[in-house]
Amino acid sequence: MLRRFVALLSAALLIPATASPATAAPLPGQPESAISSPDQDSVLPLGTPVLITGTARSSAPITAVDLSFDGGQTWESATTSDTWWAVDHTFTTPGPVAVLSRASTATGVQPAPFPQRHFWVGRGPRAPLNCTTCSLRLPNRVDTTFTAVDPDPRPVELGTRFQVDRPGFITGVDSYNAYDQGEGVRLGRLWTADGELLGEATLAYPWSSTFTFPTPIPVQPGVTYVAGHYVPWGHYPVTENYFAAAVVQAPFVVGQGAGVYRYADDGSEGVPTESYANSHYSVTPVFASPAGVPAQDRVQSSISSPGPNNVLPLGSPVLVAGSASYRTWSSAPEKQITGVDVSFDAGQTWESAAVRGSFSQATWSTTHTFTSPGLASVLTRASSASDVQPAPFPQQHFWIGQGPQALLPCTSCALTLPGRADTTFTDTAADPRPVEVGTRFQVDRPGVITGIRADNRHYPAEGTRAVRLWTADGQLLGEVQSTQTSLWEFTFTTPIPVQPGITYVATHYTPWGRYPVIENYFTAAVVQAPFVTAPNAGVYRYADDGSKEVPTESFASSSYLVTPVFG
Structure with a gap:
């Protein structure tokens, strides 16, 4: 029997894939589009129209932009104007949506x-802010017309109704005025x-645009x-029909019909x-x-695997992993990472992950079986001896069962196995027999395998190593040898x-044995586009007689650190 030991694979053994932009670069002449509003992870109202906007471009004129709200199964047309597009959509099902x-x-x-x-409909975790002082930047609507100076000369107070999704302060009001013949304040x-009047500021100049309150x-x-x-x-500016739908831009939520006014011919004050x-x-x-506490002084966490928008198997355990740390490493006892919790239901319930690390830096992992098809989200929060990570929590979105292909985060993509905090890495097993060890895998799109990565820590050694690519039923597709x-x-x-x-098998033959191993690593699927490895993906075959066949045996859900490279 092949003997193994339990271990953690340190991050130093894993070579990360090269990062790339969030969208794939189009080929020359191909059209491309992007969604600009609402922001990623915003919480959108249920049962009321929401404004969604974006851009499109190409070397040829854009003729149409379509949106899908069901993973690409059906599409609906947006209104377009040159490089801009917009659509009002009513979400009728609560939960995560893409x-x-x-x-x-x-x-x-x-x-x-x-x-x-990705968004949350009805309720969900707060979206992180991308600003310290946040103005409500209303997105461009292509189905309205802006009038800079309305002919109406009456004194008037104009306004916008809004709510916020978190506590904070309003420091001022931005306005627009193009009529420069007016007199007054x-x-x-x-x-x-x-x-109730909460605050007031004045501007004497017609062209000034920002009122700042004396006190936030x-x-x-x-x-x-x-x-x-x-x-x-x-003589105010006006855009009719702009607020035909809600506008969501964290921390602001602006409902339908949010624009209001009140004439003030008699000089009286009152809310519009x-x-x-x-x-x-x-x-x-x-x-x-x-x-609050500066961000660099707070414990934080992140999700590294699976990658964003990956399609995960339904009804089978999946490895979910990441890291937790302070921004600056510290050996202070109060900054020791003590735990990481993971939520699969938008923060309503949390479960503990396995954690391993040194003082203010740690890795974490857990396995989870997704039982409902469609879009899913995972949130994490870390704890230390003196702190708990505050909301909004980091989150990653996935498709369960089926969904659109994830964009690849690399040009040449190696399967980078995430660290598991509940295993131990053995760099050189005591077993000296000639052996071929490998990893079974599938790909989620057509492509090519350009090579195989295989670790060897046994020195000195004599003989010829080989890596091979097989089909699971035993067809040898390629081989490379090296001394x-x-x-x-x-x-x-x-x-x-x-x-x-x-199903393919990437393998590594060593005539001296002494292979690296992590027992219990493949107790769950590892998903990292374009690769999907099922539970028990690690396989081996002894080759004492020098014969060459695809490995099919498995032991203790082990990984032997053999990974394919996709191009």
């Missing part, structure tokens, strides 16, 4: 994999929707506020409540996060074509 976009010209359609952005105000004004989720702009000369044709009057609030004991990446003379739906 939106895909594709652009077309008269001669071609954007190829898969399509750009996608403009006012920026913050109201509650029921009429606290705001809370669940309360509707109105950012107001009083202009004594009227009237609305007309879903108009927008170019009034937006400015939000600031509350002061170098330190060589860890072998390259095939000719890349070998591979196809989805076929």
